Amino acid sequence: MKGFLLSFQSEFYKTRKTLSFWCAIILPLFIGLLAFAIFYTKSEKFIMVQPMMLWIQFAMISLGIMGTLLLPMYTIFIAYSVNSVEHKADTWKTLFSLPLSRWSVYGAKFFYAVFLVFLCLALFALFTIGFGNLLSILKPELKFNNYHMEQQLLQIYFKLFLSSLGILAIQFLLSLLWADFLKPMGIGFVATITGVIAASKNWEYTYAFPYAHPMAALSSMIKHNNDQTKDLQIDIFTKDVFVSLGVAIVVFIAGYFIVLKKSVK
Amino acid sequence: MVIRTEGLSFSFDKHQVVKSLSLQVPAGSIYGFLGPNGAGKTTTIKMLLNLLKTDQGSIHIFGQELQSNRINILSQIGSLIEQPAIYHHLTGKENLLNRAMLLQVNENRVDKMLKLVQLTNAAHKKAGQYSLGMKQRLGIALALLSDPKLLILDEPTNGLDPNGIIEIRELMIRLVQEQGKTVFISSHLLAEIEKMATHVGIINQGELLFQGSVKDLENISQPQVQIEADNTVDAANLLKRHDFVVNNINHERLYIPFTSKQQIGEINSLLVQNGITVFGINKQQKDLEKLFLDITKSN
Secondary structure (H helix, E strand, O other), X not given: OHHHHHHHHHHHHHHOOOHHHHHHHHHHHXXXXXXXXXXXXXXXXXOOOOHHHHHHHHHHHHHHHHHHHHHHHHHHHHHHHHHHHHHHHOOHHHHXXXXXXXXHHHHHHHHHHHHHHHHHHHHHHHXXXXXXXXXXXXXXXXXXXXXXXHHHHHHHHHHHHHHHHHXXXXXXXXXXXXXXXXXXXXXXXXXXXXXXXXXXXXXOOHHHOHHHHHHHHHHOOEOXXXXXXXXXXXXXXXXXXXXXXXXXXXXXXXXHHHHHHOOOO | OOEEEEEEEEEEOOEEEEEEEOOEEOOOOEEEEEOOOOOOHHHHHHHHOOOXXXXXXXXXXXXXXXXXXXXXHHOOEEEEOOOOOOOOOOEHHHHHHXXXXXXXXXXXXXXXXXXXXXXXXXXXXXXXXXXXHHHHHHHHHHHHOOOOOXXXXXXXXXXXXXXXXXXXXXXXXXXXXXXXXXXXXXXXXXXXXXXXXXXXXXXXXXXXXXXXXXXXXXXXXXXXEEEEEOOHHHHHHHHHHOOOOOOEEOOOEEEEEOOOXXXXXXXXXXXXXXXXXXXXXXXXXXXXXXXXXXXXXXX
């Protein structure tokens, strides 16, 4: 366990000055600011909107982009970049000749990638809530303060996070095995496009295809219950999320055995 | 024995790269692992570090079996394999700090190592901007960081200038003599290994051709004295009259088996006193290829 924590700490130390780390912060900040700017400059367009719909429209700017293309691509990029640090510097051989178990090195790297995706999505939720509240102060005519959906936003982003883990595990393994950029990115990109098409056409087996999960997660998030209460209820653990988690666990464990058996060239 | 392998073999696909290797590296030695490029040196080193899974044979390091005592053994080894593995986006010091974190080594060691390999002034420069020699020195600093009992270095003087090579050589000798460490160092240059090694193993096409102390090697390698003179025929006749054996002669040079430095001095004064102008006189090593031929013949 100590080896795992040391390796995790080292992953942070190595990437703290790289784009892959800062991307997790800049991406939500940038899109959050964009949404803020739209509502701030065009506030007159939103004055008549109901508070709940106002929040939904505001949140959907980030959610829409993330759910369709950005989250899968970001996940693919993170999986690539945490591994490419070692490919580029030719450091796998050194990492695996240190007195650390192979599990620590592999596990720490994978969970660091998970952490980066989590960080990015957590910041998306926080920036959405933060900028929404900032708008309610700067533009009181918009009724942001008459409705609260902090809990739902956190739940939605948590669901998105879970739905991205399947892609992350697959892409992580591909990027670990292949040193070049094009193979894992190419496969990931084609699979993402396929996923987006499958999810947007409501293909009945969308839930089984990891690259369609972020989009499927959004379309399955609203709980449809018969009592028409006003509040939105978020359904986190839908079929697609379970499949995503299952894929992540299976691929992660399979990857460990591949690393264990693999010769380091 | 610090390293002991028996019947070690390895194949890439169907091509056998290492054939039934039995290495014996005694404690407190500088073991020169000599062989031309592609002989299987790096492959052997990677097996010693458990990076490649051995097809056949066993590896014992510090008397323990490698596979089942991997972490314990690796914690006492510092290594440098091929080009030094360095994160180019981090500074030299950050590279060392990162490793210190992983090995739980006190940060004081980092500054000490920078000083040792003379990178203190370049400590805050991105390692990507280092010259080849600086990278190599940083790689050596990384290998030495945890103060390991055994150093495994794969061609550590690659890319170093003559000064750098001498520094590394002196450092290795110091580490062994003063701190009782064991150094396993690979090279394709016989002359370089002879200058520091106490023991030598010679590998060619995956097979160990020779293993023993440097003295044993000298008996086989038989260095020669090369003499360049104005009249090589007269010189050869003169030397023959004084009971020297002349191995080889051409218009410009003649060769005599080397026995000692004194002998070179004697030859020189003998020639000069008899009116022969000597342009050059020096000890000459056989190159690796000739040595291989001799070893194969003597086997």
